[in-house]
Amino acid sequence: AARDHGGRSGALTGPPVMEEEELVAKIDVNPPKGTRDFPPEEMRLRNWLFHNFKEVSRLYGFEEVDFPVLESEALFIRKAGEEIRDQLYCFEDRGNRRVALRPELTPSLARLVIQRGKSAPLPLKWFAVGQCWRYERMTRGRRREHYQWNMDIIGVPEVTAEAELISSIVTFFKRIGITASDVGFKVSSRKVLQELLRRYSLSENAFGKVCVIIDKIEKMPIEEIKKDLTSVGLSEDVIKELLQVLSIKSLAELEDILGSGEAIADLKYLFSLAEKFGYSDWIQFDASVVRGLAYYTGIVFEGFDRAGKLRAICGGGRYDRLLSTFGGDDLPACGFGFGDAVIVELLKEKHLLPELSLQVDNIVCALDPDLRGAAATVATILRGKGQSTDLVLENKPLKWVFKRAARANAQRLILVGTKEWEKGMVGVKILASGEQYEIKVDELD
Ligand SMILES: OCc1cccc(Br)n1
Secondary structure, three states: OOOOOOOOEOOOOOOOOOOOHHOOOOOOOOOOOOOOOOOHHHHHHHHHHHHHHHHHHHHOEEEEEOOOOEEEHHHHOOOOOOOHHHEEEEOOOOOOOEEEOOOHHHHHHHHHHHHHHHHOOOOEEEEEEEEEEEEOOHHHOOOOOOEEEOOOOOOOOOHHHHHHHHHHHHHHHHHHHOOOEEEEEEEEEEEHHHHHHOOOOOOOHHHHHHHHHOOOOOOOOOHHHHHHHHHHOOHHHHHHHHHHHHHOOOHHHHHHOOOHHHHHHHHHHHHHHHHHHHHHHHHEEEOOOOOOOOOOOOEEEEEEEEOOOOOOOOOEEEEHHHHHOOOOOOEEEEEEEEEEEEHHHHHHOOOOOOOOOOOOOEEEEEHHHHHHHHHHHHHHHHHHOOOOOEEOOOOHHHHHHHHHHHOOOOOOOEEEOOOHHOOOEEEEEOOOOOOEEEEHHHHHO
16 A cells, blocks of 8 residues: 555555554553542542541541551461452562562551550550552452551550540541441450350460351351361361350340350440440440451451441451561550441442532633733732632633633632733632622732
8 A cells, every 4th residue: 555654554544554563552541450540530539538537537636657558478478268368469579579469457557566666655546548459350350459447556455445446437437427327336356256265175376267267157158167167176066156156146145155254344345435435326246246357356346337238348356466476575456447448339328429529719811822921920829829720721712711610610710811911900700600800910819
C-alpha cells in the first residue's frame, strides 16, 4: 500500500497501520485484579470515611502511626492455619529477602512497640488507617486490597481497654448515622474456650488452631469443622461439649457450665462498663465469636449487621501474647480492625451514603489572553485568603466557563476584563443568585 509521509499505509478507510517496531499494544487501563482506582467521586467518599475514622480516634485521645505496606514475611508466618496466612501476598525481593504486603496492621504495630522498647510511655493508644493486602485466587472475584482502620491500646491489662475500644466504634457508627437497630457487637472471650479445654490436655499451639477452626463455623459444613477439630486432637465427646458451649447466648448459662473463672469475670465487667459508656443496647454475649486470628487471648468482639446480609463489619480483641511471639517482652494489648468495604455496603443498604460533590469558592477567568497574568494575580490573592480557586488556564468561551463553574459548584465567578482591570477592578458574579457587581481587587474578600 502507498505510504504517506507519516509512514502510514495508503489505505484511506482503515485505521492507521503503524510500522512493526512502532506498534504499541494498548495497555490494560484497569487496575490490577482485585484492586481499585479512586477517581474523584470515590476519593471523596473514602476521604469522608477516613475523616470520620480519624476524628473518632482524635476524640479518644489516640495518636496516629503508620508502617510500611511491605514487611518481612516472618511477621505473618503463624502456625495456626489462618486464612490470612493462606492468602499472604508474599514474594522474594531483588535482595532475596522474603517479604509480604501486609495483610493486617497489628503485627507491624507490635514490631514498632518492641522497637520502641521501654522508652514507650504506657499505655500507648495508637491508631492507623492503612492499605492491607491478600492474594486470593480470583475465583471468588473478591478484592485483594482494602483499607483498615485500627485502634490499639498497649499496656492496659484491664477490660476497661476493650470497653473503650468498643465505645470508640459505637461513636463512629453514630457519627455516620448507623444505630443499634442497624448494627450490634457479638462479644465473647477466648478464655471461655481456654477454661473449657483446660480440662483436656490440649497444647498451647492447638488452642490457636481450635480458635481458627471455630471461626469458620458459619462458613463451613459442621462435619468439616468436626473433622478439623479431630485433626488437632479433640475427641468426639470434647467436640460435642465444645459445640454445645459455643451455642450459649447468656452469661448466666455460661457461668452454670464454666463456673466463676476469669472468662465470666471479664465478660461481666465488660457488660457493666458498657452500661456506663451508654452502649448496652449495642452488645450481646455470643460464645460462638472467636475471630479468625490465632493471637487473640481474651475478650473478642465483632460488629455485625442485624439484617444478616453482610460479612462482619469490624472485629478485634485482646492479644496479650503477641509481642513475645516476635521475641519481645509481652505487654497487655488489645485492638480492632475496621475495613473500608463492608461499611460502605451497609451505608448503601441504609441509604446513608453522604452527598459529596466538588466545591470551589471561586472560578477566575481572564476575558482577554493579555490578562492571563492579571487573572493569576487575582487567583493568588484569593488563595492567600484560603479560598479554593479554579483558575481558567486557556482561552475558553464564557459558555464553557459557566458550565465548568456549575460542575464545580463554584460560589463565585471572577471575570478579569480590560476595562475593569484598568480601574484595578474585577467583575464578580454570585452564581447562586445571579447577582453581579464590580469590586476593587484589594477589596475582594
Ligand atoms: O479481611 C481480610 C483482608 C485482608 C487483606 C485484604 C483484604 Br481485601 N481483606
